[in-house]
Amino acid sequence: MIEDKDTQRTSLEKLGEFGLIDHLTQNFPISHTSTIKGVGDDAAVLSIDNSTVITTDLLIEGVHFDLSYMPLKHLGYKAVMVNLSDVYAMNAIAKQITVSIAVSNRFPLEALEELYEGIAMACKLYTVDLVGGDTTSSKTGMLISVTAIGEVKDKEITYRSGAKPNDLLVVSGDLGGAYMGLQVLEREKEVFKVNPESQPDLEPYSYIMERQLKPEARKDIVELLKNLNVSPTAMIDISDGLSSEILHLCKNGNVGCNLYEDKIPLDPTVISACEEFNIDSTMVALSGGEDYELLFTVPQTDFKKIRGNPNLSIIGHMTDAAEGAYLITRGNTKIPLTAQGWNSFETGS
């Protein structure tokens, strides 16, 4: 047999399932009094005074992430963020998560430790308790299933369905970065295949790469809205792209929407990357996805509270359902929004 030169590889079989869970979760402190019992029994026990929100997402190797450029620590962090983002989109505060992972034997213990380091960092920064999960082997690749639990006062729950005609449409942060970061990473992967010695200067792309590899869920926006005394009428997080999320708000609230192209917030590095890749930046914002920003509606009366806030952009307003959902371009053309961005995309132009 060929000797394994990497002394830092501990095989998972050595630990067994229970040893593995104990080992991986040993450095997770409990922060919330609502966590009565975390890891270590048949189920976790929580004591939540207000309403509970619960959401779950699966991340699968080869579908949602590519380990050739996704560091495991970032993957762990992102898996948590994706779920916390859904909790914040209910105007709730995330309190607990469970994390289940399946891995093939090609991953040594040290790889899982790195993954859990990212999970631990996310838990610490967002004050979330890891309370359970499952660890198992897989025949191929890695998958992560996270469930997040949050708490919210009954009156503050914000559904996708509450938007009213004339409400302002507001988005946090900027859009399209995660998608363009992915384009850069995919390109570098191809370059690396051809020339493993290449030393590309990725510094100009650091913002958009970070948007893809290490997104942040917008807990701060939920807190900001509370501080501004703004109660969103409807809210959703942007996982699939602005266009698709707007259509959810329209369908669930039975309203229409006018979205203004010139109001869509874009970071300068997104614009320059779009130019470099010859992609329309509006299209990227509308369809790119994975930005994990919050999209919400507020009554017109809240305009003064939001105007000029550097974290928030008013990008449109809701209309009667009969009027439909449209993008108003810079050239003042009205184009129907579709889940794929806009209609012209579908007809292949």
Added chain:
Amino acid sequence: MIEDKDTQRTSLEKLGEFGLIDHLTQNFPISHTSTIKGVGDDAAVLSIDNSTVITTDLLIEGVHFDLSYMPLKHLGYKAVMVNLSDVYAMNAIAKQITVSIAVSNRFPLEALEELYEGIAMACKLYTVDLVGGDTTSSKTGMLISVTAIGEVKDKEITYRSGAKPNDLLVVSGDLGGAYMGLQVLEREKEVFKVNPESQPDLEPYSYIMERQLKPEARKDIVELLKNLNVSPTAMIDISDGLSSEILHLCKNGNVGCNLYEDKIPLDPTVISACEEFNIDSTMVALSGGEDYELLFTVPQTDFKKIRGNPNLSIIGHMTDAAEGAYLITRGNTKIPLTAQGWNSFETGS
């Protein structure tokens, strides 16, 4: 291209992710007032008055199930049972579940409908609301990740850790059936490979095959204990085998245990299958796993309440931790319990 002769195959791409979730979850009614919002927003919203318990389990094709003999409907049912069993093991009543699935394109819509039929049947029989989940593609095979949420009064929560010396050790139902059912199914799979025309008479194995393919979580036992006015001091469900679960109770409660071989409940079909396969039936009960029975401890004072109940078997009693955990054989030999059954198994005798 070769035409698909099976007209009942609808490809998943046709529906898209949102259409698929809507389609699969349309026949799931909501039974509990604690379910404020189920499928259809960023997160489900629950309003739980008492303590919440939460547990999650992953089932992976090729690791936890084999679709060559596991009908998809049964798989859906079992995936729910595995999780409900953990909720009942906390002495709680399951109220909600989320179900995430990943499937490769080899599965048509009709396969997922069958899977969800089993999930729906489990939800109906156990009065559980499906409140969320995730549906995604996988590069290979199928996986199911279920999270179950239950409710329990604070005083009634039963941890693994509460057993005291002299407590009676009690198990519901009978043991070893699921493991022997698996042996039969694996054998028939091999027979089928050699001779696809064979028509085996599986009727004698129907009980143990059902224990493997369609296990039931013991909600009835939680209700029975309440009716008998018995408060277990510790409880765990039997997923890995009696021996491993007893050791959990011992470790978590800092107690020892004497388990009596002649008290272990075995169905006659398990005994006869063990004879046929030349396997020791005690070993099967100790190490087989997947029986999803409840194992719990009660004070000696509850002896009269439990004695003679056809659903319950008193199989031993707890001791001081220093005395260790032992199997007392029919021949009155004392053998240390190990997670794999007993020690002589490990030494290969």
